[in-house]
Amino acid sequence: MCEPRIRCVLVRSAAVLSVLLVVLPSGGAAQSADTYRERVQRLEQRLERLTAEQERRAEAMPPVELDTLRVGPVRLLTPIPVQSFVTAVAAQLRDSLRTSLAGDTVLLPPVNLLLRPRGPRTAARPGLDRLEVQGVHQWFYREEESRFQQADIPGPVASGLLDVIRLRTRVMLDSTLSLWLENDIAFDSLTVIQAQTAYLELAIKPWRIVRDCYEGRLDRCRDALALGRQSVITWYTADERRHVVETAREWEPRLGEDPRAQQCAVGGDDHACVAVLEAYPHVLREPLSALTRQSLLRIALQSGGTGAFGRLVRSDTLAVLDALATAAAVPADSLIARWHRAILAARPRGTVLTLGGGWTAFVWVVVLGVAAMRSTRWRIR
Amino acid sequence: MFRQILLTQWKWSGLGIVVAGVAAFALPILTVQQAGVADPTWLDALALLSAVEEWSRAYPLLALAIGLLLGTTAWSRDHRNQHVYALTLPLPRWHYVLLRYGSGLVLLAAPMVMLWFGAMLAASMASVPPGLQTYPHALALRFALAALVAFSLLFAISAGTARTAGYVLSIVGVVLVGQLLFSLAGGETNLIEPMFDRMITWPGPFDIFVGRWMLIDV
Numbered sequence: 211m212c213e214p215r216i217r218c219v220l221v222r223s224a225a226v227l228s229v230l231l232v233v234l235p236s237g238g239a240a241q242s243a244d245t246y247r248e249r250v251q252r253l254e255q256r257l258e259r260l261t262a263e264q265e266r267r268a269e270a271m272p273p274v275e276l277d278t279l280r281v282g283p284v285r286l287l288t289p290i291p292v293q294s295f296v297t298a299v300a301a302q303l304r305d306s307l308r309t310s311l312a313g314d315t316v317l318l319p320p321v322n323l324l325l326r327p328r329g330p331r332t333a334a335r336p337g338l339d340r341l342e343v344q345g346v347h348q349w350f351y352r353e354e355e356s357r358f359q360q361a362d363i364p365g366p367v368a369s370g371l372l373d374v375i376r377l378r379t380r381v382m383l384d385s386t387l388s389l390w391l392e393n394d395i396a397f398d399s400l401t402v403i404q405a406q407t408a409y410l411e412l413a414i415k416p417w418r419i420v421r422d423c424y425e426g427r428l429d430r431c432r433d434a435l436a437l438g439r440q441s442v443i444t445w446y447t448a449d450e451r452r453h454v455v456e457t458a459r460e461w462e463p464r465l466g467e468d469p470r471a472q473q474c475a476v477g478g479d480d481h482a483c484v485a486v487l488e489a490y491p492h493v494l495r496e497p498l499s500a501l502t503r504q505s506l507l508r509i510a511l512q513s514g515g516t517g518a519f520g521r522l523v524r525s526d527t528l529a530v531l532d533a534l535a536t537a538a539a540v541p542a543d544s545l546i547a548r549w550h551r552a553i554l555a556a557r558p559r560g561t562v563l564t565l566g567g568g569w570t571a572f573v574w575v576v577v578l579g580v581a582a583m584r585s586t587r588w589r590i591r
Numbered sequence: 592m593f594r595q596i597l598l599t600q601w602k603w604s605g606l607g608i609v610v611a612g613v614a615a616f617a618l619p620i621l622t623v624q625q626a627g628v629a630d631p632t633w634l635d636a637l638a639l640l641s642a643v644e645e646w647s648r649a650y651p652l653l654a655l656a657i658g659l660l661l662g663t664t665a666w667s668r669d670h671r672n673q674h675v676y677a678l679t680l681p682l683p684r685w686h687y688v689l690l691r692y693g694s695g696l697v698l699l700a701a702p703m704v705m706l707w708f709g710a711m712l713a714a715s716m717a718s719v720p721p722g723l724q725t726y727p728h729a730l731a732l733r734f735a736l737a738a739l740v741a742f743s744l745l746f747a748i749s750a751g752t753a754r755t756a757g758y759v760l761s762i763v764g765v766v767l768v769g770q771l772l773f774s775l776a777g778g779e780t781n782l783i784e785p786m787f788d789r790m791i792t793w794p795g796p797f798d799i800f801v802g803r804w805m806l807i808d809v
Binding site: 409410411413414415416421424457557558559563566567568570571572573574575578579581582583584585 | 632633640692752794799
């Protein structure tokens, strides 16, 4: 990779020039091994000298001045030259946190994030090339380098920082809740895309328990979300257990050596399937993914309004569902019902033509047809 | 009379119609290429949906292209021959336009039907994961309506006089130049975007083109 392009062009030009300088004085004749060795030595010495010079200059440079911007308990440290951009990012982040947590922002753990620009800033490219959030391997790039992460627009950067803060928030919560959410404390508002993804999972997953949940059996939703009885028997039917073991044999070598797995997958012995899944719990996944489980937290916090996050943090000794219900300030069953309604309502608009859409198109066809008939082409101009 | 006009229009645009028909038949079949996984998991289903969504962009484009082809070729010879043929016919203007429009609709029906057949064939061939469904009829109906809208729009524009076309272009130009001047003067109001939004959202004429054209969906 040669980046940025201007440097790439310069390096290539220098390489071509070097070749010309070497070849032309010698008239294109082959050089002897001794001459070649001498030349390489001289070049190596030159490289060493230049490297030492560069290091000396870097040490002599004054330390970069940092500005600190506060967003609740989050401190954004940033070099002065990009201060105005990071101020815009901070404003967006503040809005996002206020929308999600209202007054509970103060409950977040202190987070220090150092945002540093990377790459050359030239007159032709005055914006940020790259913005690094130090220590968390979070990078943002200019629009032309990536369609999804834009370093020169505050919104996506603020959204990325929110992801970092969410991950840091897990230290505040009981490990059971944190594990249930797979360490992503999704306290921000439920987006349309997230709700649609949850809908797709609910509509597509072939497991019986998920189908039941989709069809409105809320007790089964509770189990599918891993909030009720959690066992091999509750989550999967006998056929599904066999399917899980059969699939797991493809990636878990230990199952290939376990005779019970053979009995389960080939012989269809359900006792063997249960024994295998209990012996290797890592091959058994919750029926609904962490992303869908996180949608329940988001809906609980949304329902609970002001103070919901605080109630969640304070009820970390309760079971997961009770903690969520406390945060939402509604009974557990109502919370599950509310989640189910919200997710089903997020069904993506499909190809099924709506009556209104069809009629509108038809009306436009008629209108345009009538307009054509009223044309006055008899008069040629 | 209708037969003669239909035959002449077929002569002018027959090759295009054949190509469009083949494309319309092939498109749904290409869409379900990934729907052949035996015993698909839910991740396979998501991948399938994603592939179907990628292909879905081609449907409105094809409908638009067919509308463009038929809408413009319907009038091209009349324009070229200064409308002498139309003037020689003992028909009122509206009747002549109706004959041309009707011929265009008959020709348009071919790619519509081809897409419908292609969609039904693709739906029967595809191994669809549980939870997903095929929508061949809805897709074909939507395609037909979109092609009709595109055809009618281009037909109406082509049927007009040069003066009418000039008026339409002038309005578009005035809006573009106005927006440019407004932006240069430091104004932040965007005139074009809301107008464009009005066109592509209900009840705008292009609402039928936008959204998900999914042969397979939840």
